[in-house]
Amino acid sequence: MRTELIQASELLRRNTPEAIEEAIGLLQNTVFSFSMKMCGHRQDAEDTAQEVLFRSLKHLSKLEDAHALAAWLYTVTKNRCHRMRRGPLQRNETKLSLDELIPDDDELRRLLLAAESGPEHDAIRAEQRQLLHQAVLRLPVPLRMVLVLHDMEELESEQIAQILDVQVGTVRVRLHRARLAVRKHMADLLAGMPEKNIVVKPAVTDRPAECRELFANLSEYLDARVEPRTCEQMRAHIEGCPACIAFINDLRAAIDRCRSMEVACDADVAARMRSLMTKEYLRLLSIPAVVASSRPAVRARKAGI
Structure with missing residues (x-):
């Protein structure tokens, strides 16, 4: 709060x-x-x-x-x-599936290259934080509402469930998809791509099943909402998978931008x-x-x- x-x-x-x-x-x-x-x-x-x-x-x-x-x-x-x-508030109501938001191998390769570019890349990203609001406004309203309340207004999932009159599990699902979507929209904006709806793409077929499972549960992992044993299993996979590390860092950066966003009257x-x-x-x-x-x-x- x-x-x-x-x-x-x-x-x-x-x-x-x-x-x-x-x-x-x-x-x-x-x-x-x-x-x-x-x-x-x-x-x-x-x-x-x-x-x-x-x-x-x-x-x-x-x-x-x-x-x-x-x-x-x-x-x-x-x-x-x-x-x-x-x-x-009356547009972009298309429901987003995880398959639309999980990165494919081409995007993961780009993230790995970006990670290797070091501090200069981080400085460029810091200068472009003003694009975040545009990325947030591209989200469907139900996802945007949860993202703003959780990552920007600092409410707990249980409080958000009360405000929106939904189950806590629904809040967690929307939050994860909102985070994945805002990360993707930010990547498009940073690349100078015009506004568009996220297009359904084929599933990530070349990645191990562990990667897909990790991508589907990243918000629970980052918010420390998984069981200790599962957390250890996820951490063991991450430590041996550079692509997962790159994607997690990119997603965490998007979340951190959301948490630091303020708009003054x-x-x-x-x-x-x-x-x-x-x-x-x-x-x-x-x-x-x-x-x-x-x-x-x-x-x-x-x-x-």
């Missing part, structure tokens, strides 16, 4: 104008960032942050801890994102929105708006205030 939500939950319990204003600022950043990662359109993300926070104000004092706060906030934001008038917009929401929350609690009143109000586009 994002540390911002833990901090916001603690601040709200203090019930002082200063703490409440800081808490609402943290919640605002969380909702905006999540919305931007899902829709890719700044205006929609700002509208979502304003609407979600306004709808949440009367509930914040009733949410007992950070887990309850996260469940409420992401559920409401998820529902709002599905009603956005812009953004790629415009500072002026954020300040005005925080002022408006803080004053309204203090009004609901009948607390004098000592801090919030010192900042200018903003016209509420969606809330109708």
Whole structure:
């Protein structure tokens, strides 16, 4: 879970104008960032942050801890994102099978060559992290939602299952396919290839069966969710298979990029929105708006205030 939500939950319990204003600022950043990662359109993300926070104000004092706060906030934001008038939330709904996402021998050879190029290759990849958001937006919405909630918003699989109302096993399957897909889309973008749906290709016939089994369970392995004995068996295979090592490193790099991705709201917009929401929350609690009143109000586009 994002540390911002833990901090916001603690601040709200203090019930002082200063703490409440800081808490609402943290919640605002969380909702905006999540919305931007899902829709890719700044205006929609700002509208979502304003609407979600306004709808949440009367509930914040009733949410007992950070887990309850996260469940409420992401559920409401998820529902709002599905009603956005812009953004790629209504396309790319093709289901992706593992055979479409597992690398063939040609791609594995390219990964091995890239791994041998050393630090210079890593530096080039670091400079192109801005392509990550494009790769994420290419994902089908169910996969994108799980990837953003797990690898970017730092929620546990069990929390995501609650928010999406699905089984934990479904979350894990979607997460693995989302990671494989975003890795593949990143490779296409880095190679300068135009946007396209992933094309079904023949299965990887030249690789040992152990490789295919490993590729199908990599997220469980990387997230330490496999039994110790199975983990040892997978590790033994990896240590003797350079192609698997190259692919795992490439997938781990894609996951690390996702985990480090942040999108910030415009500072002026954020300040005005925080002022408006803080004053309204203090009004609901009948607390004098000592801090919030010192900042200018903003016209509420969606809330109708």
